[in-house]
Amino acid sequence: MRMTLLWTYEGEMRSLIDYDTVTGMVSVENSTRARSPVELAFGTRTRVGPADVEALIKSRCLEDTRVDKKLWIQKLGCESDAPLDFIKVTEGRMAQDRFGLKLVRMEMEP
Amino acid sequence: MTSSRRWQVASYSRGTASGGCQRKNLVDGRWYKADTLGAESFAEVLSYHVNQTFGFPSLRYEPGIWQMGRRTLPAVVSHDYSGGGNVLSVETLIRKMSGQLWYSILYEKSPAAKFEKLAEFLASYVGEGIRQYLLDLFMTDFLNGNPDRHLSNIDMIYRDGFYKMAPFFDYGLSWYVQDDVDEITSDNVMEAVESISFRPFNLQGKAFYQFLVSLGAVLKIPADWEKELEKLKMVIYSMDGLYDADFLASRVLLLESRMAYILKL
Numbered sequence: 020m021r022m023t024l025l026w027t028y029e030g031e032m033r034s035l036i037d038y039d040t041v042t043g044m045v046s047v048e049n050s051t052r053a054r055s056p057v058e059l060a061f062g063t064r065t066r067v068g069p070a071d072v073e074a075l076i077k078s079r080c081l082e083d084t085r086v087d088k089k090l091w092i093q094k095l096g097c098e099s100d101a102p103l104d105f106i107k108v109t110e111g112r113m114a115q116d117r118f119g120l121k122l123v124r125m126e127m128e129p
Numbered sequence: 130m131t132s133s134r135r136w137q138v139a140s141y142s143r144g145t146a147s148g149g150c151q152r153k154n155l156v157d158g159r160w161y162k163a164d165t166l167g168a169e170s171f172a173e174v175l176s177y178h179v180n181q182t183f184g185f186p187s188l189r190y191e192p193g194i195w196q197m198g199r200r201t202l203p204a205v206v207s208h209d210y211s212g213g214g215n216v217l218s219v220e221t222l223i224r225k226m227s228g229q230l231w232y233s234i235l236y237e238k239s240p241a242a243k244f245e246k247l248a249e250f251l252a253s254y255v256g257e258g259i260r261q262y263l264l265d266l267f268m269t270d271f272l273n274g275n276p277d278r279h280l281s282n283i284d285m286i287y288r289d290g291f292y293k294m295a296p297f298f299d300y301g302l303s304w305y306v307q308d309d310v311d312e313i314t315s316d317n318v319m320e321a322v323e324s325i326s327f328r329p330f331n332l333q334g335k336a337f338y339q340f341l342v343s344l345g346a347v348l349k350i351p352a353d354w355e356k357e358l359e360k361l362k363m364v365i366y367s368m369d370g371l372y373d374a375d376f377l378a379s380r381v382l383l384l385e386s387r388m389a390y391i392l393k394l
Contacts (some may be wrong), residue, residue, distance in 0.1 A: 077222075
């Protein structure tokens with residue numbers, strides 16, 4: 020599967036992430052508008068791998084141990100409790116900050 | 130306890146946070162958290178009052194009720210301290226900004242070196258006052274017996290290129306709420322008091338206090354201590370409708386024992 024994710028801060032694009040789950044290739048393009056690297060998806064890091072992208076997606080979902088996770092999944096209308104299905108609906112927004120993670124493209128292998 | 134101090138919490142809300150396992154909602158600038166593992170709300174409320182008593186300002190927690198249809202759970206209410214900014218855990222900041230320093234802090238074996246690396250890293254964002262902030266924070270963990278101060282439980286607030294530290298928060302596992310000490314008696318209470326291992330240094334009991342003092346931390350015992358202790362007991366008794374009487378009585382014993390232990394240090 021190949022996907023493109025958009026990392027946003029206050030609704031503005033900060034990082035564009037291309038991720039190929041088959042080859043494990045990740046490419047990140049960062050905006051120059053960030054006032055601090057903390058606004059970027061991976062901060063100052065220059066080497067980013069598949070595990071980092073997966074961790075980023077998971078960090079914008081409820082933790083697996085969350086007691087009312089099923090309730091939220093149902094309430095939000097997510098297809099499943101998979102992290103990608105969660106961020107498809109929430110666009111990676113959480114109440115504690117104004118970051119977001121939007122799935123803008125997803126292509127399955129033919 | 131009067132009903133006016135309790136908050137009716139709807140279980141439906143637009144906002145929630147990613148971290149932790151508790152039910153939590155942000156509604157109109159207030160965070161509501163319900164008990165999940167035991168008596169986290171009790172621990173938050175008592176810890177707030179203990180911190181105040183010892184002169185360590187921290188996030189104010191008030192007892193509440195989480196309502197889910199006919200079912201209710203003890204809960205806790207606090208204000209949204211982000212002030213419209215972005216709450217970032219220290220762990221997130223280190224991972225994003227420090228590169229290899231993250232591993233260096235995480236795997237550092239010497240508690241003192243770990244503390245200094247952490248303080249030095251954070252000082253570059255919030256200034257030299259961070260050292261005192263950390264010492265005070267860890268001292269409140271010692272006061273309340275909080276074993277859960279991992280780096281995701283220390284928060285910063287980021288806004289428009291500026292950083293500041295969040296108020297002291299998250300004492301939900303303090304006061305032995307997870308322990309299997311269902312029947313705490315005067316025979317086993319000191320064992321519970323000394324048994325706590327404090328993160329992120331994994332130092333146990335008195336050794337943690339001695340470590341903090343060696344770094345320059347100061348704990349001032351309030352004047353008129355007996356009166357202050359009585360006030361803290363009243364805080365426990367004020368939660369009588371939320372927790373059963375045996376639980377509260379055992380926590381009074383723990384409070385007395387922990388405070389006696391601290392006074393002797």
